Amino acid sequence: MPAVAGPSDRHRYLGALGSMVRSRLFTQRPFFLAHAVTFGCNSRCQTCSYWKLTPRMKEDPSTEEATALLDRAYAAGMRGYYLFGGEPLVRKDVGRLVDYAKQKGFVTTMNTNGSLLGAKAASLTGLDFAFVSLDYFTDYHDEIRGRPGSFRAVLHGIDRLREVTKAKVTLVTTISTLNLDAMEPMARLAKEMDVSISFNSVEPTLDFGLTDSELSPNFSLGLSAEQLRNFYRTLLRLKTEGYPLIETEYVLRDFVEGRPWRCEFPKMFVYVSPDLKIYTCDYRYGYDLRKGSFEEYFASAGFRRHVQEAESCNRCVRTCVRGYSYAYDLRIGNLLRLIDDARDLFGQHDKTPTPWGPASPISPTPGQVPRVRGS
Ligand code: SF4
Ligand code: SF4
Numbered sequence: 484m485p486a487v488a489g490p491s492d493r494h495r496y497l498g499a500l501g502s503m504v505r506s507r508l509f510t511q512r513p514f515f516l517a518h519a520v521t522f523g524c525n526s527r528c529q530t531c532s533y534w535k536l537t538p539r540m541k542e543d544p545s546t547e548e549a550t551a552l553l554d555r556a557y558a559a560g561m562r563g564y565y566l567f568g569g570e571p572l573v574r575k576d577v578g579r580l581v582d583y584a585k586q587k588g589f590v591t592t593m594n595t596n597g598s599l600l601g602a603k604a605a606s607l608t609g610l611d612f613a614f615v616s617l618d619y620f621t622d623y624h625d626e627i628r629g630r631p632g633s634f635r636a637v638l639h640g641i642d643r644l645r646e647v648t649k650a651k652v653t654l655v656t657t658i659s660t661l662n663l664d665a666m667e668p669m670a671r672l673a674k675e676m677d678v679s680i681s682f683n684s685v686e687p688t689l690d691f692g693l694t695d696s697e698l699s700p701n702f703s704l705g706l707s708a709e710q711l712r713n714f715y716r717t718l719l720r721l722k723t724e725g726y727p728l729i730e731t732e733y734v735l736r737d738f739v740e741g742r743p744w745r746c747e748f749p750k751m752f753v754y755v756s757p758d759l760k761i762y763t764c765d766y767r768y769g770y771d772l773r774k775g776s777f778e779e780y781f782a783s784a785g786f787r788r789h790v791q792e793a794e795s796c797n798r799c800v801r802t803c804v805r806g807y808s809y810a811y812d813l814r815i816g817n818l819l820r821l822i823d824d825a826r827d828l829f830g831q832h833d834k835t836p837t838p839w840g841p842a843s844p845i846s847p848t849p850g851q852v853p854r855v856r857g858s
Pocket of ligand 2 (some may be wrong): 713744747749764765792793794796797798799803
């Protein structure tokens with residue numbers, strides 16, 4: 484595994500912690516650069532519209548533009564780098580971007596559909612955390628994702644990534660009406676693989692560049708209010724039964740009890756599109772970083788308004804947004820749980836290939852009964 488020169492891991496993690504504390508106590512400005520590094524995607528998920536933007540890949544930033552963005556984010560005090568897309572692994576230079584960020588001093592995180600992980604893992608030695616989408620525990624995942632062979636490719640990719648890098652892996656399962664029965668089997672799969680897992684329910688989004696008339700199909704595949712309540716109850720049950728969910732029991736209990744909360748997301752993450760525009764979490768406010776700077780944006784009335792409106796928004800049903808907000812708020816009850824849970828994420832040592840890997844036939848244990856569609 485080629486070593487990536489640069490600050491030590493300890494230095495980078497302390498730097499990220501310091502940037503969060505600075506934001507929390509003084510600046511209320513984001514410390515995580517969330518960069519959608521490409522408009523391209525190699526899947527056609529039923530629950531997402533983003534793949535329709537693939538022809539816009541010609542607007543993707545060059546390597547130099549993407550690394551210059553990292554320089555600017557670092558100068559603006561950010562110490563976390565979160566790559567997503569589209570599918571970030573469709574970029575040829577993705578490993579170079581991760582290495583550059585790590586050498587600079589960022590903690591590096593990637594959200595990927597995992598289908599190209601096997602081929603690209605060797606170039607990802609600079610990656611700290613990988614969030615890998617997996618929506619089902621059988622090949623039915625391929626149907627949801629619109630990409631034949633991706634279920635096995637994801638499992639093989641995770642094995643490969645853990646073999647050649649130190650990246651900590653979290654499965655991300657998006658629950659819609661297509662896979663309501665996947666929660667417990669997926670939690671069990673994560674436990675067997677010795678990785679963490681995060682569940683989100685699908686929600687309506689307006690993706691970059693789409694208009695109101697092209698709203699994402701999530702509207703038709705989203706959960707009803709009752710299904711959503713069951714979703715949170717099930718998450719809490721799985722958590723208390725010891726499955727490696729990254730959401731804390733504290734956060735999940737508040738979901739179940741329907742407590743209002745304060746969203747701190749805009750103070751933590753800044754979203755940048757492939758064509759270097761800043762968008763708010765509802766993708767409605769654009770600020771062009773090719774014409775201005777992070778500092779100008781953070782000083783703008785638009786940013787301040789967004790921060791203020793977020794505090795009482797409460798719109799997200801996503802567990803991660805609430806989890807991040809509670810961490811930022813330094814809620815003691817949640818922090819104690821977080822420290823406890825961190826062992827699940829940081830204690831991933833077992834790199835034994837999953838029994839579901841491509842070399843082995845899938846052997847669902849009792850309860851992991853593949854769901855039969857259309858019958
Ligand atoms: S959910 Fe991810 S993998 Fe699926 S189409 Fe959207 S961007 Fe691509
Ligand atoms: S709760 Fe509202 S402000 Fe916060 S991330 Fe969700 S949509 Fe944005």
